[in-house]
C-alpha cells in the first residue's frame with residue numbers, strides 16, 4: 001500500500017499536552033509539562049539522559065504507566081480519543097490496534113517455549129479477531145514484511161534460535177500486526193550491532209513511507225534521531241529543555257544541555273574515527 005498522506009501532515013494521531021506524571025509514593029513530579037503532536041507519517045524523537053522521563057512519557061502515551069506512577073496533569077489523545085476517558089477494556093483495544101510499541105530486549109517479550117510464528121499468529125488472532133488459519137497466514141506475511149530472511153523457516157523457530165536483530169523484527173511484526181497508526185520504538189535498536197541497527201531503522205522508515213505509520217523514537221543515539229526524526233524533544237530531569245525540528249536542534253542547539261549532548265556525540269564519533277591512527281602512532 002502506498003500512503004497518499006504527506007508525511008507529518010494531517011490531524012495528529014498522537015497528541016500530548018502539558019503531561020505531568022507523578023510518583024504516588026513521595027509525590028515527586030517525574031515528568032513535567034511535556035507536549036507534542038504527531039501526525040500520520042511523522043516521526044518525533046525523544047532524547048535525554050537516563051532517568052529523564054522518556055520511557056514514562058511513552059508509557060503514558062500507551063496508557064500503561066507502571067504501578068506507583070500516575071498522570072497528574074495534562075492530556076494524551078490517541079486518534080482523537082482522550083485516554084483519561086477510556087476504560088481498561090477500551091485501552092486494551094486501543095493498544096496494538098491504534099498505538100503499539102517495541103522496546104529494548106525483545107527476547108523478554110516472547111515466550112521461550114513457543115515458536116515465534118505461533119506467537120505472532122496469536123496476536124493477530126486476538127487483535128484482528130481472525131480465525132486461526134487466517135491468523136497464521138497473516139503472521140507469515142508479517143514475518144516477510146519485516147524483511148526476515150527465510151520467514152517460512154523463522155515461523156517455526158523458537159526465540160533462542162534467533163539473533164537479537166531477528167527477534168526485534170519479530171517484535172516489530174507483532175507490534176504492527178493490527179496495523180496501528182502509531183509505533184513507539186523505545187531504545188528498540190540499542191542492543192543491536194551497528195549494521196543490524198541500520199537495517200531496523202531502514203525498516204521503520206520504510207513502514208512509515210509505505211503505510212503512513214507515525215513513529216515515536218526514543219534513543220540515546222543522536223545519529224538514530226538525526227536519521228529518522230522530523231522533530232526532537234530533549235529531556236532532562238523530567239522536563240523538555242529544547243524542542244523543534246530535528247535538523248535545527250541537532251545542528252544549531254540553543255540550550256546548553258543539548259549542546260553538551262551534541263558535543264559528546266561528536267567527540268564519541270571522532271574518537272572512534274581517530275582510534276586506529278592513534279593506536280598505530
Ligand SMILES: Nc1ncnc2c1ncn2[C@@H]1O[C@H](COP(=O)(O)OP(=O)(O)OP(=O)(O)O)[C@@H](O)[C@H]1O
Nearest residue numbers: 023030049050051052053054055056057066067068
Ligand atoms: N515504576 C516506577 N516507580 C517509581 N519511579 C519510577 C518508576 N519508573 C520510573 N521511575 C522514575 O521516573 C524517572 C524517569 O524514568 P524513565 O524510565 O522514564 O527514564 P528514561 O529517561 O526512560 O531513562 P532510561 O534512558 O534509563 O530508560 C526516573 O527517576 C525513575 O527512577
